[in-house]
Amino acid sequence: MPVIDVNGGQVVYEILGDTGQLIVLTPGGRFGKDYRGVRPLAERLVAGGHRVLLWDRPNCGASDVQFFGPSESHMRADTLHGLLTALESGPVVLAGGSGGARDSMITAIRYPELVTKLVLWNIVGGIPGLFTLSWVYIMPTISALRAKGIEGLLTVPEWKQRIQDNPRNRERLLALDEAEFTRLTLRWLQAYVPTPGQTIAGLNDDLLADIRVPTRIIRGGGNDPDHPRRTSLEVSCLIPDAEVVDPPWAEDAWEQSIKAQGRGEDVGIFDTWILAAPTILEFVDRA
Template identity: 65%
Template sequence: MPAVTVNGGKVVYEILGGSGDLIVLTPGGRYSKEIPGLRPLAEALVAGGYRVLLWDRPNCGASDVQFYGQTESHMRAETLHGLLTVLGTGPVILAGGSGGARDSMLTTMLYPELVTDLVLWNIVGGVYGTFNLGAYYVLPSLQTVRALGTEGLPRMKEWQELIAANPDNEQRLRALDSDEFVKLSLRWLNAYVPKPGQTIPGVDDEMFERIRVPTLIIRGGANDLDHPKRTSLEVHCLIEASTLIDPPWPEDAWERALEDRARGRAKQYNMFDTWVLAAPEILKFLGDR
């Protein structure tokens, strides 16, 4: 896969399609661009006349691990800015779900000149959703480094998977300064503590004033604690040029996917398998602009 270097780290990417406006499609969590369910959506968008850029963000897939910035999403936004600048793409459409929605919103806030349209779904928010992110993505590594130093990071399953995808990551992890890693992790963890005036983690609500592009929001499911319906409605209120629609998948799609994964049925129903159902709504939104 092609790669470019941004802020001292390799970023792996892929562009699907031969012509049309470019959509940057970003998944959630620390999942790679190969997470099941993402490529079918990308291919449906290509069939609709667009090019699609898939990328492994720092700490995802085959890209290099990196640790800097106010939050992990701030780092990803800066990385995407660097990637698109090196590629010389010009303004693009940003589309993302879950953590990818947050990354896309923040990129639009910080680099509005890069974005023509914004598409968001599965927006994380609420006490449960934000605490869950901090507990899953920050605390385990923070606790390991406090006990063992950064030499302990390559022992962790999460980082072992990234080392398998990119062997350079082992030395990059070992080379980190333990004290600096703890400081950064505490800063990233603090972003996931719910605060008044922050509808999405680590981002002040006033930042939403910077989003001036046409925006499509697919609201969260009625009982989805990770991506609350309420958060989607609040983001809709904060983004002036936004359109809110009901999800094109079942209201309980996320809960059923979590249930399947907990019962060991992940190969039957991946958490992102339903995302392809958003393709017609995304294409219609982009076609109507």
């Protein structure tokens, strides 16, 4: 798999398709480009006549772990800028769901010259959603640091998985300075503290007005506490001329997938994303 060094770390990526606009597809969580549900959407977009860039963001998949910037999403935006610059690929369409929506918005704000259009879905927000983010991204790491120092990171499931996917990450983690890394984790944690004037974690509302490209938002489900309908509607009010469309999946699709997984069923949280392909393609192809 192709690898490019960006900001001192290796980033694994893949480009599908040969023609059409380049769409950067970014999932959420600490999930990489090969996580269930991501590639089927990419392949459907390629079948629609476009190229798709899949990438393992830092701290996801087989890329190197990296730790810098005001928040993890800011770091990923800087990484995507470096990746696209190295590939001499741009401007592009950014399409992201859940954490990938947040990463895409910040990229569009920080690097407007790289973006032609923006498609967002499963936007995280609200108190339950932000608290969940803190436990997904930060709190297990902070707890391990407090208990065992840097070596404690090797016991955290997410970092164990990053080492399994990329053995280089073991030494990269052990090489971290404990005091500086602790300071960074506390800074990154602040992004997930519910704050007036921040609809999106770690991003002041007024900055969303800097997004000047056509934007389509697939609104959150009416029964989704992690990606609430209210958050997507608030974001649509903050991004100039953003348009909102109804989700192509059930209003409670996210909750149903989580419950199905809890019952041991073979279901993925991103399985429904392939249903977004028609609305993404229609928006990308619009003159």
